[in-house]
Amino acid sequence: MTHAENAVVDYFPLTEECHHYTRRSDVDWDIQKYWAQRYSIFSLYDEGIHMTDDAWFGVTPEPVANKVAEDLAALTSKSKTVLIDMFAGAGGNVIAFALSKRWSTIIAIEKDPSVIACAQHNANIYGVYEQITWIKDDSFSYLESNSSTIDPSKTVIFASPPWGGPGYTTDKIFNLNTMSPYSIKQIQNACKGMDSALYLPRTSDLRQIAKLAPGEEKIEVVQYCMEGASKALVAYIPAVVAATS
Ligand SMILES: C[S@@+](CC[C@H](N)C(=O)[O-])C[C@H]1O[C@@H](n2cnc3c(N)ncnc32)[C@H](O)[C@@H]1O
Structure with missing residues (x-):
């Protein structure tokens, strides 16, 4: 499939991988702890929030x-x-982001058709489906193939990548170079020229994050907690702007 065929879509229908679980007994054991927190995850869960089983983890x-x-x-x-x-x-x-009303354009990229269907459905429940441009694609390919139309001076990238890889759950300090399938460098490379906010494991190696700072600029790192425990950190990184001669 080409990028043109893959690009802007109207609506992805929910698939058989998309579920709105209402009974604990319907939920696989490994996602039961997330389902138990469903109202902390989506306060409007009972309006019909849909998830794929994998989406609960992220x-x-x-x-x-x-x-x-x-x-x-x-x-x-x-x-x-x-x-x-x-x-x-x-x-x-x-x-x-859409509810914050801060952005005139919001582009949501997701490569999995069942997951983007859930996202659209859930955005509709929150009344923000129309405010978002939905792209079912590989985000790296999308950024690359649209680089001539994306204006870095007006654009911010938010990235909450999968955190897989050795050590994420067990290591005291998480080595961001082993984050899988995308390393921190690969993600930063895709964001080049644009401000970015990276949603990363709370134990991420701050020395590796500090190295992403362009020149003398500073990176803000914020830990986000719920009920006294950090869920994740976000690194707010200014754009690396290529020097002009
Ligand atoms: C950690 S989850 C994001 C969770 C999201 N922030 C939320 O709150 O629902 C990561 C998502 O990235 C998607 N993904 C992984 N690689 C991708 C790629 N190259 N392009 C687009 N989406 C990708 C996965 O299918 C998964 O749904």
Whole structure:
């Protein structure tokens, strides 16, 4: 399939992988602990929120997503009006960005058709489906093939990549170079020239994050907690602007 065929879509129908579980007995054992927290994840869960089974592991809980949206708005220059969410998942973050009303354009990219269907459906429940441009594609390919039309001076990238890889759950300090399938360098490379906010494991190696700072600029790192425990950190990184001669 070409990128043109893959690009802007109207609506992805829910698939048999998309579920709205109402009974614990319907939920696989490994996602039961997430399902038990469903109202902390989506306060409107009972309105018919849908998830794929995998999406439960990566979704950003609503209070955290709302705070990230507030902080991104506060930390970003008013000249930035376009937000691209590289890994939209089931919509946890992108719904909060749309509800913040800070952005004139929000582009949500997700490569899995069942997951983007859940995200669209969930955004509709929160009344923000129409405010988001939905792209079912590989976000790296999308950024590459649209580089001539994306204006870095107006655009901010939000990335909540999968955190897989050795050590994420067990190591005291998580080596971001082993994050899988995309390393921190690969993600930063895709964001080049644009401000970015990276949603990363709370134990991420801060020395590796510090190295992403362009020149003398500073990176803000914020830990996001719920009920006294950090869920994740977000690194707010200014754009690396190529020097002109
Ligand atoms: C951690 S989840 C994102 C969760 C999301 N922030 C939320 O709150 O629902 C990562 C998502 O990225 C998607 N993904 C992984 N690689 C991708 C790629 N190259 N392009 C687009 N989406 C990708 C996965 O299918 C998964 O849904």
